[in-house]
Amino acid sequence: MRTRSSTAHDQDFTEFTEASYASLLRTARLLTGDRHAAEDLVQAALVKVYLHWGRSGSWVSPQAYARRVVVNLYATWRRRRWHTETAHPGGEGAVAADGRDMAGGVEARLELARALGALPRAQRAVVVLRFYEDLSVEETADLLGCSPGTVKSRTNRALERLRAAGALAGYAGRGR
Amino acid sequence: MTHIDEDELRRGLRELAGADGTAGAAPPTGAVVALGRRTRHRRRALAAGAATVLVATGSVLGLRWTGGPAPSPDSVAATTSGSADPSDLPLRLGPAEPEIGAAYAYDLVGSCRYRYAVFGGREWVGEGLRDPVPDSGTRMSRTRTSVVSDRLSGHMRLVSEDTAVFEFGKGSPRPPMTFRPAPGGSAPCPGLPAPHPGKPAAEEARAGVWYPHGLYVHCGLRHTVFDGRTWRTARDYQAETGMDGSGRHLGVRGFARMTGDSLRFEAPGLPRIDFVPAAPGEEPPACA
Numbered sequence: 001m002r003t004r005s006s007t008a009h010d011q012d013f014t015e016f017t018e019a020s021y022a023s024l025l026r027t028a029r030l031l032t033g034d035r036h037a038a039e040d041l042v043q044a045a046l047v048k049v050y051l052h053w054g055r056s057g058s059w060v061s062p063q064a065y066a067r068r069v070v071v072n073l074y075a076t077w078r079r080r081r082w083h084t085e086t087a088h089p090g091g092e093g094a095v096a097a098d099g100r101d102m103a104g105g106v107e108a109r110l111e112l113a114r115a116l117g118a119l120p121r122a123q124r125a126v127v128v129l130r131f132y133e134d135l136s137v138e139e140t141a142d143l144l145g146c147s148p149g150t151v152k153s154r155t156n157r158a159l160e161r162l163r164a165a166g167a168l169a170g171y172a173g174r175g176r
Numbered sequence: 177m178t179h180i181d182e183d184e185l186r187r188g189l190r191e192l193a194g195a196d197g198t199a200g201a202a203p204p205t206g207a208v209v210a211l212g213r214r215t216r217h218r219r220r221a222l223a224a225g226a227a228t229v230l231v232a233t234g235s236v237l238g239l240r241w242t243g244g245p246a247p248s249p250d251s252v253a254a255t256t257s258g259s260a261d262p263s264d265l266p267l268r269l270g271p272a273e274p275e276i277g278a279a280y281a282y283d284l285v286g287s288c289r290y291r292y293a294v295f296g297g298r299e300w301v302g303e304g305l306r307d308p309v310p311d312s313g314t315r316m317s318r319t320r321t322s323v324v325s326d327r328l329s330g331h332m333r334l335v336s337e338d339t340a341v342f343e344f345g346k347g348s349p350r351p352p353m354t355f356r357p358a359p360g361g362s363a364p365c366p367g368l369p370a371p372h373p374g375k376p377a378a379e380e381a382r383a384g385v386w387y388p389h390g391l392y393v394h395c396g397l398r399h400t401v402f403d404g405r406t407w408r409t410a411r412d413y414q415a416e417t418g419m420d421g422s423g424r425h426l427g428v429r430g431f432a433r434m435t436g437d438s439l440r441f442e443a444p445g446l447p448r449i450d451f452v453p454a455a456p457g458e459e460p461p462a463c464a
Binding site: 010013014017018021022026027029030035036037039040043046047050051108109112113116127128131132134159162163167168 | 181182184185186188189190191192193194195202203204205207208209211212215216219268280281329330331345346
């Protein structure tokens with residue numbers, strides 16, 4: 001195991017945080033449905049990563065480790081004091097930061113946000129990991145600590161619910 | 177679902193993930209490192225204390241200590257679906273011991289025109305909002321749905337020991353609100369139940385409205401007085417909250433809200449605590 005000074009330890013961690021924060025925040029944003037809750041979630045996850053950063057040399061990917069912590073915290077946050085969920089899914093997401101409507105689909109995004117928010121948390125996590133993070137069934141199962149069969153069934157149920165809710169109607173025929 | 181549907185879902189998720197300026201957010205590296213250092217320091221202190229106790233106990237009992245327990249890895253627990261009622265979501269009140277300079281997600285509640293905040297275990301008073309704002313319990317329209325608003329969301333930041341600033345969510349035109357510690361620990365607000373612990377409150381509290389409330393704990397967390405009534409905990413929270421009494425007097429600042437025949441209390445760093453009406457004549461027991 002490497003022995004590093006506290007300064008180097010913090011410097012490495014700072015560089016990692018700056019490089020990965022936006023990506024983690026986007027994942028958390030999809031999981032929580034709310035920007036502020038996502039910031040809380042990622043901050044809490046990064047504190048955990050910081051506490052284990054001394055072993056980061058043995059990690060295959062610090063980014064993957066941090067993502068795992070984000071997802072695990074999200075799954076257990078009902079028991080945590082800092083937890084909250086969105087009351088207005090997608091409300092602040094109607095317009096991009098620069099003021100333009102990113103895909104001409106404010107309503108489409110709101111519909112998708114609402115449909116995602118209505119999914120049970122386990123199904124929402126599977127949807128985000130499979131279709132946003134593009135993880136395979138096996139990778140998703142490993143990250144969530146369940147069987148590939150469970151991932152498949154949760155995926156199918158989630159997709160059925162999204163389809164039934166018409167959550168993807170606004171995206172049909174666009175961007176292809 | 178076809179592959180086309182899945183592609184649409186991927187496209188929708190990418191757009192949704194990048195909405196509200198998430199891509200350009202600055203990482204809270206300083207706050208994370210500060211929190212991490214403090215947590216690590218606390219854990220080491222606890223481990224050293226526990227080791228001392230174990231060694232001392234082992235010496236007395238003739239047991240041999242073979243080492244501390246390994247830290248449990250993060251695990252994925254069974255998940256549940258989210259709450260459908262926004263007003264049922266826990267209040268975000270920040271940690272029990274906020275760092276100066278760090279911003280914490282915070283929900284400002286509507287009682288007394290948003291003048292009160294409980295942050296870092298203290299009660300704070302701001303200038304409040306002068307323009308018409310949705311009061312607690314008001315049903316307001318938002319896009320095509322209707323939600324219950326009993327809070328305003330934003331971030332609270334301790335800028336000094338005696339000044340806290342609340343910033344509204346991104347996109348809000350409202351300027352930040354400055355809060356100062358309430359004189360004497362709590363400030364009067366006409367029409368509110370007396371927030372002082374142990375002092376009988378007037379029967380004025382409105383259902384569904386959050387009010388500043390001091391939970392007074394002595395000889396265990398069992399009872400509180402609110403709206404002129406005595407309430408008892410709906411279940412045993414003593415192990416969960418660490419408020420096992422131990423003969424110590426303890427005042428905890430937070431917010432309380434009545435809904436029907438239940439009273440909910442929330443405070444920074446604590447789980448939700450639910451109370452039910454005490455039986456007629458039931459009074460907090462005297463300490464042994």
